[in-house]
Amino acid sequence: MMxxxxxxxxxxxxxxxIPNNILPVVIYKNALQHAVQKDLEVLFCQNGWGxxxxxxxxxxxxxxxxxHEVLGLKSGQARLKLGGEKGEIVTVEKGDVIILPAGVGHYSVDNSIEYQFVGGYPNGAEWNLKFSLKKEDCSSILAEIASIPLPEKDPVFGDDGPVFEYWK
Known part of the structure; x- marks a missing residue:
């Protein structure tokens, strides 16, 4: 365990x-060092994030x-802005995993293609793509985000994963 x-x-x-969420973004640094399975897609699928x-x-x-969404960096290094305009720029490296609650803004600040993520969603959910509360029905989006259940498993560590210490 981490x-x-x-x-x-x-x-x-x-x-x-950007609506963000009352749940925090959780980043596991070098998660694959601690995981039994070293292939991100297989790992995520084994834990129900398809x-x-x-x-x-x-x-x-x-x-x-x-x-919700999981992003595992399969190769390279990336700089992402999380949380909207007032958010944080984070640098992630190969093997890092980001677990994003529904509603959290994110984008790449580098104009680079020298990296690759593997993404996944609890229970293989079909994801939507939103860009701004100002361009959408704000109240229905906020209600939708609030209604998203916690995942059944941590995308990396399964039933007993550390995400559940932070997402309650």
């Missing part, structure tokens, strides 16, 4: 444009209002 110093959390408030993809991250701030 040491506390290998887990980073960020809390982001609704900024009027509908996987392999790609870079959009360079435009966006969020998903209908599902």
């Amino acid at each position: 040491n506390k110093q290998d887990i980073i959390t960020y809390f982001f408030e609704n900024d009027g444009d 509908n996987n993809w392999h790609d870079i991250i959009l360079t435009e701030d966006h969020f998903h209002s209908n599902t």
Whole structure:
């Protein structure tokens, strides 16, 4: 299991444009060092986080209002902005895993294609793509985000994963 110093959390408030979530973003640094399975897609699928993809991250701030998301960095290094305009720029490296609650804004700040993430969603959910509360029905989006249940399993560690210490 991971040491506390290998887990980073960020809390982001609704900024009027990006809704974010009362749940924190959880980042596992070098998660694969601690996981039995070293293939991110297989690992995520074993823990019920399916509908996987392999790609870079959009360079435009966006969020998903209908599902949580896991991003595992398969190769390279990436700098992402999390949490909207007032959020944080984070640098992730190969083997790092980011668990994003529904509604949290994210985008790539680098104009790079020198990295690749594996993404996934609890129970293989079909994700939507939203760009701003100002362009959508704000109240229905906020209600949708609030209604998303906690995942059944941590995408990396399954039933007893550390995400459940932070997502209550």
